[in-house]
Amino acid sequence: MPAPNPISSGGDTPDEIARDVHAVGQIAAVPTLLDALCEITGMRFAAVARVTDFTWTACAVKDGIDFGLKPGGSLAVETTLCIESKRSNRPVVFDQASIDPVYRDHPVPKVYGIESYVSVPIVLPNGRYFGNLCAIDPSPATVSDEKTLRLFTKFAALIAAQLDDELKREQVQAALQDERSASELRERFIAVLGHDLRNPLQAIYATSALMERKLEPDTPLAGMADRIKTNARRMSSMIDDVLDFARGRLGGGIGIQLDEVADLNAALQAVVTELQDGRPNRQIVVSIGVSRQVRCDVGRIQQLASNLISNALDHGAPGSPVRVTAGTDERDFIFAVWNANAGEPIPAQNYDRMFEPFWRPSASDSRPGLGLGLYICAQIVRAHGGHLSVTSSREGGTEFHVRLPADGAGRG
Numbered sequence: 001m002p003a004p005n006p007i008s009s010g011g012d013t014p015d016e017i018a019r020d021v022h023a024v025g026q027i028a029a030v031p032t033l034l035d036a037l038c039e040i041t042g043m044r045f046a047a048v049a050r051v052t053d054f055t056w057t058a059c060a061v062k063d064g065i066d067f068g069l070k071p072g073g074s075l076a077v078e079t080t081l082c083i084e085s086k087r088s089n090r091p092v093v094f095d096q097a098s099i100d101p102v103y104r105d106h107p108v109p110k111v112y113g114i115e116s117y118v119s120v121p122i123v124l125p126n127g128r129y130f131g132n133l134c135a136i137d138p139s140p141a142t143v144s145d146e147k148t149l150r151l152f153t154k155f156a157a158l159i160a161a162q163l164d165d166e167l168k169r170e171q172v173q174a175a176l177q178d179e180r181s182a183s184e185l186r187e188r189f190i191a192v193l194g195h196d197l198r199n200p201l202q203a204i205y206a207t208s209a210l211m212e213r214k215l216e217p218d219t220p221l222a223g224m225a226d227r228i229k230t231n232a233r234r235m236s237s238m239i240d241d242v243l244d245f246a247r248g249r250l251g252g253g254i255g256i257q258l259d260e261v262a263d264l265n266a267a268l269q270a271v272v273t274e275l276q277d278g279r280p281n282r283q284i285v286v287s288i289g290v291s292r293q294v295r296c297d298v299g300r301i302q303q304l305a306s307n308l309i310s311n312a313l314d315h316g317a318p319g320s321p322v323r324v325t326a327g328t329d330e331r332d333f334i335f336a337v338w339n340a341n342a343g344e345p346i347p348a349q350n351y352d353r354m355f356e357p358f359w360r361p362s363a364s365d366s367r368p369g370l371g372l373g374l375y376i377c378a379q380i381v382r383a384h385g386g387h388l389s390v391t392s393s394r395e396g397g398t399e400f401h402v403r404l405p406a407d408g409a410g411r412g
Helices: 014-025 029-041 082-088 107-112 146-214 220-251 264-278 298-315 373-383
Strands: 045-051 055-063 074-076 092-094 116-123 129-137 259-261 284-289 294-296 322-328 332-339 387-393 397-405
Touching: 014 045, 014 055, 014 146, 029 045, 029 055, 029 129, 029 146, 045 082, 082 092, 082 116, 082 129, 116 146, 129 146, 146 220, 220 373, 259 298, 264 284, 264 298, 264 322, 294 298, 298 322, 298 332, 298 373, 298 397, 373 387, 373 397
Parallel strands: 284 322
Antiparallel strands: 045 055, 045 129, 055 074, 092 116, 116 129, 259 294, 322 332, 332 397, 387 397
């Protein structure tokens, strides 16, 4: 028997054909079906072929005659009878080519030295012609009877259904991978943009601070310089949030550097003082009493405290104080921020959503910021192996409660 005549792919792209060959290879039942066809019919070669107007490509093969084809191997489509089956969308079958009135003078059986042959179309549920389920043998075999053809047809329909599911699954996976790649590209862009914005923003802040020192106090220009400096500081904080968000998404979480902090009280008080100075018309009631050493990233703890207190000042009732408490028990560092509600309390169904990036309740759409503060708080707490929760009610106000292991050993 002559070796197959390989050809280059045509019609569908090589990538599409390779995808289809791979999809058939993922269907665990196909080898069993080919074995069963050979056993039932006595034929020794069976294959699932991907057939286009220009290509014949083997997707799965049962070869007991050393025909030489393997998955991915090709034949010149015009030297196959599958192209005739494709064009007519009907099976092609004969028991013995040498005496068959139609195929005894046909070149294909002579080229490949075959006597018996079956080829049944594989048509996907959406009507797309995929290829053929075929079997050949150099010896005669009784395969043209209705029972055998019905068996081939049912096996072809089963392969088509399984193949459709597999192709859809691969399309979903490809779409997810594309989305992941696009998302990562966006986040890298955000990180680079945020980093590049820092230098000009620092220049604006330094210039405004210099102007404020040089100008006479309580003059219009001094007031403008102070507003520029305040807004530059706010923009810097937003850029820091964006960079933390990008680092967290790209690197699997916000990084922390754990150290033994002997006086966490001073670090927390510094945050409160800075926020109080920026909002002299608001009252912050403080009860800070951390009585033991805490293993943590002190800069991140200050960032956590700043975000939670700022959130309470932004969203709490304007005439009501914000209460801040901090302390330790025998295991944990405990930090809490409370405010009276400015309006309706936070619905319980939103508790988890509050810590997602860019989320904000519809009532606060006009509030400043990017909606990253609570997300970053949650990431800082997670990095420390702790827990962040929120409760909100009409009578009790809204409280954010943090517990971190004081020894720095996350509980998972």
